[in-house]
Amino acid sequence: MDLKNCRELINRMEHNLYHLESIRVMSFNMYEKIFYDNLIRMEKQKINVLKKFLCNMEEVEKMDIDYKNMRQxxxxxxxxxxxxxxxxxxxxxxxxxxxxxxxxxxxxxxxxxxxxxxxxxxxxxxxxxxxxxxxxxxxxxxxxxxxx
CATH class of the missing domain: 3.10.120.10 (Cytochrome b5-like heme/steroid binding domain)
Structure with a gap:
């Protein structure tokens, strides 16, 4: 996955997270709220993992460019x-x-x-x-x- 696609995926996931939170707020059933709380928590964890991955990939890309420039x-x-x-x-x-x-x-x-x-x-x-x-x-x- 390239950096651009990773950023787009994170944006879509954050957008979906916003909708999940809206659904949770509108829910009247306690079990539904618990379900959405767990779903929201898992999605936030996935987003954080992707953000860390993105940061690492940006750092690797920067190091690769620096390495190529050093070898010139x-x-x-x-x-x-x-x-x-x-x-x-x-x-x-x-x-x-x-x-x-x-x-x-x-x-x-x-x-x-x-x-x-x-x-x-x-x-x-x-x-x-x-x-x-x-x-x-x-x-x-x-x-x-x-x-x-």
Whole structure:
């Protein structure tokens, strides 16, 4: 469950809780009141569990973003050239100033993709022949390309 869906679920549950409390207030039967009291208590517990889950997930997401930012490196064009997948090196490409790892991407077997070679800034080539956003969505960002 993603964070947005979790928030929506909590909102719906709180809305339903409001209705349960309204029904309980209108009830005249003591046993019905006890029933709704127990139901309301259980729903509040579920909502609290979901809120704790949401807080934990937000913290994990924040830590994941921080971790990715910590791992980011800066590459010059000369440094990027080393990441051509040859001699056991990883395969990196740069697009619009961001460096991506294509080492384990099947489309980049042996560090090449339709004549394009890893270890280079391929901003112009990728944007002129592909749907750039679709391609980049599946690649891991590993750093940025320093401007000379």
């Amino acid at each position: 490196q800066s590459f010059t064009l000369e440094e990027l050239k080393k990441y051509d997948s040859k001699n056991g090196n990883k395969a990196y490409i740069a697009i619009d100033g961001i460096v991506y790892d294509v080492t384990y991407n099947a489309a980049w077997a042996a560090g090449t993709h339709f004549g394009l070679k890893a270890g280079n800034d391929l901003s112009n080539e990728i944007s002129s022949c592909h749907n750039k956003e679709l391609i980049l969505k599946g690649l891991e960002q590993v750093g940025i390309l320093k401007s000379n």
